[in-house]
Amino acid sequence: MENSSIELDPSLKLAIAMALAHSRRRQGLPPSATTTTAHHDDSRTKFGDNSVADAIKWKNKAKQRKGEILKLKEDLQIAEEGMQHDLFPQNISCKCYFYDNLGQLSPSHGSYQDRINDVFHRRFLRQVRLAERKKRRLNGLLVQSYISDSAVENELEQLKASVDFLVELCETSSPTGAEEANFKNRSHQAADFILAALKDLSLGGKLDETTKSIVSCLIMRLMQMMCNGSQNDESVLYSFRIYVQHLMRELGGDPYIGQHIVLAVSQRISMAAESLLFMDPFDNAFPKMHSSIYLMIQLIEFLISDYLLSWSTRRDFDSKLLEDWVTSVFHAGKALELLETRNAVYILYMERVTGELTRLLGRDPFPRMLKPDTLGRLFG
Template sequence: METQAQQTKGDANQNLKLAIAMGILKYKRLQKPNDGDPQPPCNNASESDAIVWKRKAKERKAEILRLKEDLRLAEDGIQYDAFPQSVSCKCYFFDNFGELSPKLSNDGSESNQRRFNDVLRRRFLRQVRLSERKRRRLGGLTDRSCISDYASENELEQLRASVDFLVELCETVSPLRVEEDNFKNWSHLGIDFILDTLKALSSMGMEELAVESIVSSLVTRLMRRMCNAPQDESHHSPNNVQFYVQHLMRKLGSKAYVGQRMILSVSQRISMIAESLLFMDPFDDAFPKMHNCMYIMIQLIEFLVSDNLLTWSKSEAFDLKLLEEWLTSLCHARKALELSESRNTLYILYMDRIFGDLSRQLGQVSFLQKLKPDILAKLFS
């Protein structure tokens, strides 16, 4: 029995030693594989596939991030800009800025229309839509006139949105930042787009009440901005916002439908300010501002008459009744300014220059005899 127990104990020790030896050998092989030992092909293939898929995942992640950045730039409206952000408009649009130019062509000729290509149109529309979405997110409500369900509805919506965009652009710019934020580029595109949309509406039979409401709102808001724009130290500084807004109104007035209504609104405003100046203390702080507003409005009328009256008169859609209306309003404005002549004779000199230009240009048109005799008497007196 004792001998058998000793033999069993010896076998167990042998098995234990053998197991320990095999474990140590296996551990050493795993820790430091010999160069001559064959490598397991399965493990190498798995490791190679893992590296490939990791690289693909990193590339896909980088691509997704790049696409997200492209989307953000596109939504900001700057990915496909035709002009660099720091460069102002150098085209024909700001030629004759602040200068009287009777030969200035503003009739929407084909050469000017070719400049307004499809790329710029899409660029401006994208910017307008972004502005509209931002306004809706902020909870602002836009005025929506009742319009009939015709093909012109889409054009009217585009006209309304572009008018809002242009006015907001003028309201956000300051005298020190006229050259920044693409003000010149966006304002140029805005004016061209508005005139182009009005032309399209005219060709399809525009809805008079809806369009007139939009145009009247545009003229009123721009005129308010022109008169109330902040000024820098120099009145005639090239960065004066008033002159830029005046130039935009001058360009809009190249279309008779807008220009005649613009003269009517501005002349009525002149009459109101002239009456206010009669009862205002010249030493009042608001007096210089009103004087400046008066000057820039009279100058705007002179620009509109000098640039466009002959071109308007050649149009088949020229409104003679509207012509008589704004001529009458202009005569009332002149009479109102005569009452303040003792304070400032420059107003009358400017108005006389306008009436002289009116007489010369209307004398060249064939419908002069169709005007009311009392208007002709005031005009040529």
């Protein structure tokens, strides 16, 4: 009876509750975890402990999430600031090996396109040029569209914009000094656009007179700069012409533009040989004319050695154009023979070219592509 009376004594229950509360405060637990009544048993105590642990856990998670959000905001700010920087900084080098073997003969010349890793730069440049031309057309400066087919029109727009950009770059930039890295990056991208557009047009069977006109304009303007230079300083003029020669060499990887380059250059050699025949050797223009003939002969040798066999494997290879430029190359050799008394080096260079050309044309499938009389002049 005495024990039961103790259990039912309200004052004892209050004392026990106060002791529990005091003990919890000394242990560092929040006051809410304690109770002021004696009805809290062991299970209620465990539940309070779990609630405190959960609160601490979620508070830590909230701090982590806040830190992640702040980090993302910092990354976003850095990215936005980076977009304002020059996409082609002066200290970045050409990543596609476009100018490897500059001025050197390399029969095993490989394609640079597999090693390009500047995709975003190229895409940016292409979109800027296309947007510029479309804007000009909408403003009425380009009244007539090339063709009604929108897909073909886009390819022609890309081709024309790339040609204009490349020629403008060569006319206003220098491949030496502070502008070298900038020139290399942008020129190889423009050349890549031209090759890609020609490939798409060729596969679609859309190589028409408009395309031929654009390609002919490109070849003539580049050949003019290779032979006569541009507004660059005379001290770097010859190196600039070497770079232009290399651009034409790389563009010649496409059989359509490559064969047209050989045809145009060989015709230019014939005209230059005739001009030299009547030119005073002491004329100030004579040294430049001499180096131009050498660069043109060397360019033909590069194109024949690098690409002739690969051209013949293309489905769109033009055998009629092959006939034209092969005949023109041999005519250029005959024209240079007239200069033998002045400079026999021309003939030696040209004989090396025609000898390599004859050797390659003796292999399949070229004998089936050429007319019998042409083959007779080659092997007769």
